[in-house]
Amino acid sequence: MPKLSATEVFLHEEAEVRNSTFGAYCEVGKGARVLNSSLGDYSYCEQYSDIANTTIGKFANIAAFTRIGPTDHPYRNASLHHFLYRSSYYWDDTEDDAAFFEARAARRTVIGHDTWIGHGAVIKPEVTIGNGAIVASGAVVTKDVPPYMIVAGVPSVPMRPRYPDGIAERMQALGWWDWDHARLRAALGDFRALEAEAFLEKYE
Known part of the structure; x- marks a missing residue:
């Protein structure tokens, strides 16, 4: 396993990154593509993820073969083919459609922060996944997901909250994802051993 860095994103082989930024301790899996996006501290994507035009918070866990922010074709036009906007690929006397x-x-x-995007999930453009939410494997998310909600299905629907009533709000107020690296290390044993409510009781 790689030793992650506070200053350099760890790129596995065949990863492709364009016009994107990364916080501390980030990782991009084998064959993944990250385009016009940002990943916050400690976030990672596994192999063959495809991420475009996306703002990702801290501690996001993005499984393999996910598609986030997939681009659309111009389906209202006479054709939806590449030649409409990647025109320079086909003719020497024209440019691509910059607009x-x-x-x-x-x-x-x-x-959001501390999210889990399951294997093979698809999240459409202009969708917001709230802090702490879980997107099940294979889900296709077309609408916003509230914080700490678990969604599944095609299209995805809410299954159940991740925590009992009141815990999500308290966790967001605590905002542990903004703790510095040393404080996270000091609390590591409690992150491992305590369930959410007990953790809140200790650190609120």
Whole structure:
């Protein structure tokens, strides 16, 4: 396993990164693609994830073969093919449609802190996944997901909250994801041993 760094993102082989930024202790899996996105501290994506036009918080856990912020084709036009906007690929006397690419990049997906995006999940553009939420494997998320909610299905629907009433709000107020590296290390034993409510009682 790699030793992650506070200053350099760890890129596995065949990873592709363009126009993206990373916080401390980030990792991009084998063959993953990250385009026009940002990953907060401690966030990672596993192998063959495809992430575009997305703002990702801290401590996000993104499983393999996920697709986040997948780009759309211009389906209202006479054709939806690449030649409309990647025109330079086909003709020497024309340029690509810069306005189309700008509009596409502006449709941001947002992934909150301490989230878990399951294997093979798809999260559409302009969707927000709240802090602490879980997206089940294979889900297709087309609508915003509240904090600490578990969603599943195609299209995804809420299954149940991750915590009992009141715990999610207290966890967000605690905001442990903003603790510094030393404080996280000092609390590591409690992160491992205590369930959420007990952890809150100790650190609130």
